[in-house]
Structures are given as structure tokens and as C-alpha cells.
Amino acid sequence: DTAVSQTPKYLVTQMGNDKSIKCEQNLGHDTMYWYKQDSKKFLKIMFSYNNKELIINETVPNRFSPKSPDKAHLNLHINSLELGDSAVYFCASRKRFQETQYFGPGTRLLVL
Amino acid sequence: DQQVKQNSPSLSVQEGRISILNCDYTNSMFDYFLWYKKYPAEGPTFLISISSIKDKNEDGRFTVFLNKSAKHLSLHIVPSQPGDSAVYFCAASAIGANSKLTFGKGITLSVRP
Numbered sequence: 001d002t003a004v005s006q007t008p009k010y011l012v013t014q015m016g017n018d019k020s021i022k023c024e025q026n027l028g029h030d031t032m033y034w035y036k037q038d039s040k041k042f043l044k045i046m047f048s049y050n051n052k053e054l055i056i057n058e059t060v061p062n063r064f065s066p067k068s069p070d071k072a073h074l075n076l077h078i079n080s081l082e083l084g085d086s087a088v089y090f091c092a093s094r095k096r097f098q099e100t101q102y103f104g105p106g107t108r109l110l111v112l
Numbered sequence: 113d114q115q116v117k118q119n120s121p122s123l124s125v126q127e128g129r130i131s132i133l134n135c136d137y138t139n140s141m142f143d144y145f146l147w148y149k150k151y152p153a154e155g156p157t158f159l160i161s162i163s164s165i166k167d168k169n170e171d172g173r174f175t176v177f178l179n180k181s182a183k184h185l186s187l188h189i190v191p192s193q194p195g196d197s198a199v200y201f202c203a204a205s206a207i208g209a210n211s212k213l214t215f216g217k218g219i220t221l222s223v224r225p
Contacts, residue, residue: 004155033212040217041199041217041218042215042217043156043201043213043215044215045212045213045214048210048212050210055210056210056212058212090155090156092155092213099144099146099161099205099207099211100146100158100161101158101213102158103148103155103156103157104155105153105154105155106153106154106155108153
């Protein structure tokens with residue numbers, strides 16, 4: 001009965017590779033987010049989708065491309081991975097017009 | 113430019129005593145505030161929130177106080193329990209259809225048995 005799930009939980013890859021992270025929520029929410037927690041532990045928003053429409057893009061490099069096939073799923077594809085992309089990526093969701101966001105368990109990405 | 117600041121990186125309290133976690137913000141557009149708790153290798157878990165039209169919200173052992181004029185909020189946990197040991201994030205948003213959360217850096221709370 002997991003509310004917000006992410007796969008994979010851990011991802012170790014080489015510089016230059018392309019990888020994807022998947023997120024699914026079964027809460028019936030219509031807004032989903034990607035956040036990045038860097039080495040300094042700040043949680044920063046990257047993207048937000050509402051009903052499959054991109055509504056927030058926080059000056060993230062265009063190597064990062066989110067995709068929302070339906071309102072329960074938000075995936076993140078990263079091209080040409082760089083060392084600085086190493087971080088924990090969290091997916092979150094909320095019901096529109098409610099402020100509380102619910103987070104997934106995170107995907108720990110390590111780029112070597 | 114940090115719009116949400118949690119200036120103390122850590123706090124240690126004795127079991128049974130009160131824990132007070134502080135948070136300051138600079139953006140006057142923020143009108144909703146949340147506290148999240150995070151254990152290692154897990155995602156943040158929603159704890160409690162408060163709207164700017166209130167100055168206090170209570171849920172069991174957790175109370176959040178908001179001082180809008182000072183742009184300051186605090187989370188009180190009483191009594192503190194060892195299971196409360198975690199990182200606590202303060203977050204703020206400006207209510208709206210495109211709202212997003214702006215997080216502080218987090219405070220590591222250790223509750224000693």
C-alpha cells in the first residue's frame with residue numbers, strides 16, 4: 001500500500017551514461033514533483049507536473065527531462081550523467097490546492 | 113539565497129524533555145509552513161503544518177508556533193522520545209495552484225534515553 005514509490009532505490013553508473021528514475025503514486029494526487037538533495041543536504045525543487053502538464057522547471061540543465069505518461073507517474077530521464085549529478089532524488093505528490101506534499105523514499109544516484 | 117533558514121544544525125535533548133526546533137524565513141509571500149521528519153535512507157515524512165492565518169497548531173506531542181511579524185516558526189515536541197531522533201526540515205510555500213515547497217537545511221535532533 002505504498003503511497004509514493006520510486007525505482008530504483010540505488011543507482012550507480014558511469015559518467016556519460018543515460019539513466020531513468022521512475023515514480024508512481026497511488027494517492028489519486030494530480031500534482032507531482034522531483035526534488036534533488038545534494039551533498040549539502042538542501043532539498044531543492046527541480047520540476048512539477050500537474051495532470052501531465054509541466055508547471056515548474058527550476059532552471060535545471062536540459063540533460064534532465066521529466067516525463068509524465070499519466071497523472072500517477074512522473075519519470076526523470078538524465079542524459080550524459082556528470083559527477084555533480086550524484087545526489088538523492090525524491091519524488092513527491094500532492095492534491096491540487098492542498099499544500100502538503102508526500103514524498104517517496106528517494107533514489108540514491110552515484111556517478112563515478 | 114536561502115529563503116528558509118534553520119540555523120542550528122543539531123539539537124540534543126533528554127528523553128521526556130521538550131525539544132524546540134526553530135526556523136526563520138525571509139519571503140513575505142510564504143503563507144503556509146510545514147515540518148517534515150526524515151530518517152536516514154528514507155523520504156521526508158509530513159509531520160505538521162500551519163497556515164499563516166493561525167499562530168499555533170497542535171497535533172499530539174507536536175505543536176507548531178508561527179510568529180508572522182518576526183518571520184519565525186518553531187516546532188515543539190513534548191515529551192521527546194528516542195524515536196523522535198531524526199532530521200527535521202522546515203518548509204514553506206506560497207499557496208496556489210503552482211505552489212512549491214522551499215526547504216531549510218534541516219536540524220538533526222538526538223533524543224538521549
